[in-house]
Amino acid sequence: MLKNMSIRKRIMVILAVVYIFSMVAVIGIGYSLLQRDTEREAAEKTELFISSMLANQQYMAKFVRPDLKELTKDVYFPEASVGAVMLVKTAKLLQEQYPEYILRVSSPNPLNQENLSTSFEERIIAGFDNGDYKKWQGFTTRNGKSFYAAAVPIKVRKGCIWCHDTPEVAHPDMVAEYGDTSGYGYEEGDIVGTRIVYVPTDATKALAMTKLAYLGGTVSLLFLIALIVIDRIIIRSVVKPIENIVDVAGDISRGKMDRSFDVDTNDEIKLLADAFNRMKVSLEKAINILKR
Numbered sequence: 366m367l368k369n370m371s372i373r374k375r376i377m378v379i380l381a382v383v384y385i386f387s388m389v390a391v392i393g394i395g396y397s398l399l400q401r402d403t404e405r406e407a408a409e410k411t412e413l414f415i416s417s418m419l420a421n422q423q424y425m426a427k428f429v430r431p432d433l434k435e436l437t438k439d440v441y442f443p444e445a446s447v448g449a450v451m452l453v454k455t456a457k458l459l460q461e462q463y464p465e466y467i468l469r470v471s472s473p474n475p476l477n478q479e480n481l482s483t484s485f486e487e488r489i490i491a492g493f494d495n496g497d498y499k500k501w502q503g504f505t506t507r508n509g510k511s512f513y514a515a516a517v518p519i520k521v522r523k524g525c526i527w528c529h530d531t532p533e534v535a536h537p538d539m540v541a542e543y544g545d546t547s548g549y550g551y552e553e554g555d556i557v558g559t560r561i562v563y564v565p566t567d568a569t570k571a572l573a574m575t576k577l578a579y580l581g582g583t584v585s586l587l588f589l590i591a592l593i594v595i596d597r598i599i600i601r602s603v604v605k606p607i608e609n610i611v612d613v614a615g616d617i618s619r620g621k622m623d624r625s626f627d628v629d630t631n632d633e634i635k636l637l638a639d640a641f642n643r644m645k646v647s648l649e650k651a652i653n654i655l656k657r
């Protein structure tokens with residue numbers, strides 16, 4: 366197919382094919398690099414979020430809870446002593462500032478039904494339970510929006526039991542607030558839930574797509590400029606000189622011996638023109654011999 370095309374067309378077709386392959390490569394490689402970027406950025410954010418929440422919890426366990434036990438023996442005040450309660454409440458405060466971020470203390474068997482795990486969270490908790498992983502992170506969607514999520518398991522310790530064992534054992538105020546049907550039956554060592562952070566990725570993904578579009582646009586522009594420049598060069602240094610040679614050869618074949626093959630470059634076309642000029646001289650000599 367290429368053989369039947371003019372040189373100019375042939376080079377344009379080849380350039381177009383190179384362009385298509387380059388675009389596929391640029392978009393493919395760019396996409397995977399940006400995807401990695403998005404994931405790294407989201408992972409850093411979730412990491413930061415979880416760490417600050419954990420630091421809060423550690424603060425409570427280290428500096429508040431021990432003294433509180435001394436000061437307020439047997440008083441039911443979970444806001445100051447229970448990690449899960451503090452996490453749920455601070456998460457709500459945080460969400461006022463960052464409404465798109467979600468932090469959940471989720472359990473398939475919760476005291477507070479707001480903490481009931483979704484089917485996605487339930488699968489992750491089951492994975493923790495089966496020992497498939499120690500923590501989970503990856504992309505997911507929630508209410509049609511895309512998020513990067515990071516989850517760690519919540520394991521029952523001895524100190525949890527008195528509230529989460531049976532409604533009879535738990536503090537009556539707690540049972541009055543949360544009821545006696547869900548959130549009980551914990552046993553030491555059980556995985557009862559997950560602490561999970563969702564960081565939105567729609568905005569970062571859109572940004573990545575914009576970057577990709579700019580990259581594709583730049584490559585296309587460069588190719589277009591290259592195409593125009595190469596086309597000019599081909600016309601000037603190949604097409605025109607050859608057309609000129611064809612024209613002169615036509616005239617000479619019709620007997621106009623005063624014409625000669627002139628090329629102002631110093632390349633293969635020049636060699637061709639020189640060869641034609643030598644041929645013309647020989648031709649003239651032969652004609653002169655014949656005439657005589």
Ligand code: HEC
Pocket residue numbers: 443446447448449450453470471472474475476477478480519520521522524525526527528529539548557558559
């Ligand atoms: C003083 C009682 C108390 C203790 C001790 C306690 N919790 Fe809770 N826990 C609660 C209350 C109250 C909630 C409900 C918080 C809310 O309103 O969202 C809760 C919520 C949770 C939740 C979220 C799901 C749900 O039930 O709403 C998990 C998971 C949880 N606790 C696990 C634990 C673990 C693990 C421990 C031990 C490290 C523990 N709890 C110790 C009272 C307690």
